[in-house]
Amino acid sequence: MAGVTDYIFRGICKEMGADVLVTEFVSAEGILQADARTRKYTEFSEAQRPVGVQLFGANGQRMGEAARKIIDWQQPNFIDINFGCPVNKVVARNGGSSLLKDAPLLAAVAEGVVRAVAGQVPVTAKMRIGWDTQTINAVAIAKTLVDCGVQVIAVHGRTRAQGYGGEADWDVIDAVARAVAVPVIGNGDLASGADVARRRRETAVAGVMIGRAAMGNPWVFREAREVLVNGVTPPPVRLEERWDLVLRHCRLAVASDRYGNECQTITSMRTRLMAYCKSFAGAKDLRQLLCQVTAVSQIEALADRSIGLAAMKDEG
Numbered sequence: 283m284a285g286v287t288d289y290i291f292r293g294i295c296k297e298m299g300a301d302v303l304v305t306e307f308v309s310a311e312g313i314l315q316a317d318a319r320t321r322k323y324t325e326f327s328e329a330q331r332p333v334g335v336q337l338f339g340a341n342g343q344r345m346g347e348a349a350r351k352i353i354d355w356q357q358p359n360f361i362d363i364n365f366g367c368p369v370n371k372v373v374a375r376n377g378g379s380s381l382l383k384d385a386p387l388l389a390a391v392a393e394g395v396v397r398a399v400a401g402q403v404p405v406t407a408k409m410r411i412g413w414d415t416q417t418i419n420a421v422a423i424a425k426t427l428v429d430c431g432v433q434v435i436a437v438h439g440r441t442r443a444q445g446y447g448g449e450a451d452w453d454v455i456d457a458v459a460r461a462v463a464v465p466v467i468g469n470g471d472l473a474s475g476a477d478v479a480r481r482r483r484e485t486a487v488a489g490v491m492i493g494r495a496a497m498g499n500p501w502v503f504r505e506a507r508e509v510l511v512n513g514v515t516p517p518p519v520r521l522e523e524r525w526d527l528v529l530r531h532c533r534l535a536v537a538s539d540r541y542g543n544e545c546q547t548i549t550s551m552r553t554r555l556m557a558y559c560k561s562f563a564g565a566k567d568l569r570q571l572l573c574q575v576t577a578v579s580q581i582e583a584l585a586d587r588s589i590g591l592a593a594m595k596d597e598g
């Protein structure tokens with residue numbers, strides 16, 4: 283997820299039990315221009331494997347060249363192609379979900395990448411179920427991708443027109459999973475271990491992908507694993523443990539130097555902090571305060587206050 287699954291957060295998700303990770307998407311053109319910032323998006327640690335680097339673009343040959351360059355730099359476990367991004371800036375350049383409307387161009391992109399990396403790494407794809415409700419074509423698109431040599435397909439059960447609103451349509455995801463011979467990964471609205479277990483039980487998907495829920499609750503991977511393996515939902519994560527992780531995330535981000543100095547790093551993390559704290563008692567007040575933080579020490583003070591308040595409430 284762009285702006286979310288950076289080097290540091292992927293490490294956290296891995297610790298929490300995520301099996302497979304994918305980088306934030308990068309543009310093929312950015313890679314080919316060897317833009318230093320774009321290259322940074324493709325970095326990962328050995329502990330994060332298996333990792334895929336996700337590419338977007340609309341030119342098969344350029345995408346193939348970019349994929350090869352990424353393999354030279356980082357040797358990811360797979361290259362993933364984005365056919366799902368709904369953002370205007372990407373769609374306007376024929377990237378992301380706009381390719382769902384143009385099957386020949388989508389096939390050219392997929393073939394270009396598959397051919398360029400043949401014998402090196404597998405190619406996977408992430409798609410939405412269609413452009414809008416009138417043109418849901420996920421089964422046909424998935425078959426095209428398989429014909430092009432794509433080896434795993436992740437399906438986000440929304441149309442481009444839905445953006446992130448409404449509900450993911452798991453019937454369509456299930457239909458895709460039943461229609462193609464490659465593993466299909468279902469995605470959309472999974473927020474708990476119970477959600478994961480239900481979709482695994484009720485559909486033919488080979489696996490599931492968790493997006494937004496992980497932003498505030500990376501423990502969701504641990505919970506899903508517990509439910510799938512032992513059939514038991516673990517007790518809720520304690521507030522102290524949540525704050526410990528928030529602070530660790532902040533300290534790792536500052537120490538990494540990826541986002542500038544401490545003030546710049548913490549400022550850039552404010553939305554992330556709000557996501558973590560959404561479910562905390564007094565979240566409304568916390569949000570106001572988190573809007574202003576510029577240093578780890580301020581977040582430490584907020585953590586102490588929040589834990590203290592919760593303890594008082596428990597006693598009361």
Ligand SMILES: Cc1cc2nc3c(=O)[nH]c(=O)nc-3n(C[C@H](O)[C@H](O)[C@H](O)COP(=O)(O)O)c2cc1C
Nearest residue numbers: 283284306307408438469470471472492493494495
């Ligand atoms: C902030 C944000 C950034 C995202 N960036 C990407 C991306 O770079 N590549 C991608 O395939 N999907 C991206 N997505 C979509 C998610 O991967 C996922 O398909 C979608 O949020 C639905 O799953 P969820 O309900 O579990 O969040 C992004 C979503 C959000 C909210």
